Amino acid sequence: KIIATVAALGILTTAAEATPAFAKQMNAECMSCHYQNIPKLNSFGRDFKMSGFTMTGGVPEVTGNHLSIPATFNLGFVTKTRIQNITDAAGATENTVEIYDESALLFGGKLGENAGASFEMGGGDGIALSGKMIFTKEFGFGRLGAAVYNTDALGAFAATEMFTTGLYRPVRQFENRKITNIFQKTGIGAGRATGLAAYYYGNGLFVSVAQFLPAHAQAADMSQGFNTAIRAAYTASLSGWNVTLGGFSLSGDTSAIDTTVGTIWSADNYFDRTASGVDLQVEGDIAGMSFMSTAGVVIKDTYNNKTTDDNGFHVDAQLNVLEHLGVKIAYLSYNDKLNDAKDYSTMSIGSNWSMYQNVDFAVEYSVTTMGTPAAGSKDPTALLLLAEIAF
Incomplete structure (x- = not known):
């Protein structure tokens, strides 16, 4: 009987990738690791994450025989406030306010030369302490690592994903x-997951393989098997631009028969999911202004005993016209293969303003066009205002 137990630590990926505790460990400003605005990572931020959060910036450490940890126990807090105005196809309007949403008390960092962690207090589903642990070592041919992870919302790729294409829910x-x-x-880039992952990172190549259960638990019985998440991406520098091309797959047909503490997705029944796709990320400067564009394509996505079958794509871009002010645009096309009435496309525009490196504001406006609109219906719209802080 195969039992995969993520024991009393209740390991869950943090609610946001912008973790102030890491800036304190590095003795560096937030934008040393981030690109344009939090929580998007730059190349150094990706290196830091793949190191298992073990890099330090000259801060005092307690050292000894088989011991090397920062002398200061660093904490951080991240939260968001959102205001939304949504108009549906019938013209009905809904206004919502979410105050201190996705709030998290975060801590973690270097545990030793080749081990690090990121934890969160109060991860939901009755689990008090959550986070992830990474064990990694650098070799001449690149870095090898392994992670144990658990998340209530961030998806199967949460252990090691570091790009901005949306496979990891917080970073988009x-x-x-x-x-x-x-x-x-x-x-595909969200939801519950509990499992183990192994990865390689070096020479522009990133490859990870995770075996997981679509559940959020401190302990889970995987005797019925587990799902597999495979991720690969290659980054090249072309004329001063970082260009990343990647792909992924999800496969498996599992049955969670027990969770000691936590929640399984019995209602959503994602245990038999099969999915694949590709993604692209481009980052660089245009006339001295930072620019990032991402694209994602879902080629195949079936689950619920094939009662759900969909695909689609998105393209987005952000240009920071000023160092701390960006404008952005996105287009999404969604196709439900089993129900044409659910097909739609959405055009979105927005802006991000970083009042400070750790205080970010955003405004976004979207217009959706249904694939087969009902007679007399209107195009749904959505206006979103966001404030995010990390300290």
Whole structure:
């Protein structure tokens, strides 16, 4: 009987990739690791994450025989506030306010030369302490690592994903995720997961393989098997631009028969999911202004005993016209293969302003066109205002 147990630590990926504790460990400003605005990572930020959060910036450490940890126990807090105005196809309007949403008390960092962690207090589903642990070592041919992870919302790729294409829920260009990012719309880059991952990172190549259960638990019985998430991406520098091309797959047909503490997705029944796709990320400067564009394509996505079958794509871009002020645009096309009435496309525009490196504001506006609109219906719209802080 195969039992995969993520024991009393209840390991869950943090709610946001912008973790102030890491800036304190590095003794560096937030934008040393981030690109344009939090929480998007630059190349150094990706290196830091793949190191298992073990890099330090000359801060005092307690050292000894088989011991090397920062002398200061660093904490951080991240939260968001959102205001939304949504108009549906019938013209009905809904206004919502979400105050201190996705709030998290975060801590973690270097555990030793080859081990690090990121934890969160209060991860939901009855689990008090959550996070992920990474064990990694650098070799001449690149870095090898392994992670144990658990998440209530961030998806199968949460252990090691570091790009901005949306395969990892917290790190994407637009906040209104389900109408701007195809991986978020389909749920491929979100949801519960408990499992183990192994990865290689070096020479521009990133490859990870995870075996997981679509559940959020401190302990889970995987005797019925587990799902597999495979991720590969290659980054090249072309005329001063970082260009990343990647792909992924999800496969498996599992049955969670027990969770000691936590929640399984019995209602959503994602245990038999099969999905694949590709993504692209481009980052660089245009006339001295930072620019990032991402694209994602879902080629195949079936689950619920094939009662759900969909695909689609998204393209987005952000240009920072000033160092701390960006404008952005996105287009998403979604196709439900089993129900044409659910097909739609959405055009979105927005802006991000970083009041400070750790205080970010955004405004986004989206217009959706249904594939087969009902007679007399209107195009749904969505206006979103966001404030995000990390300290």
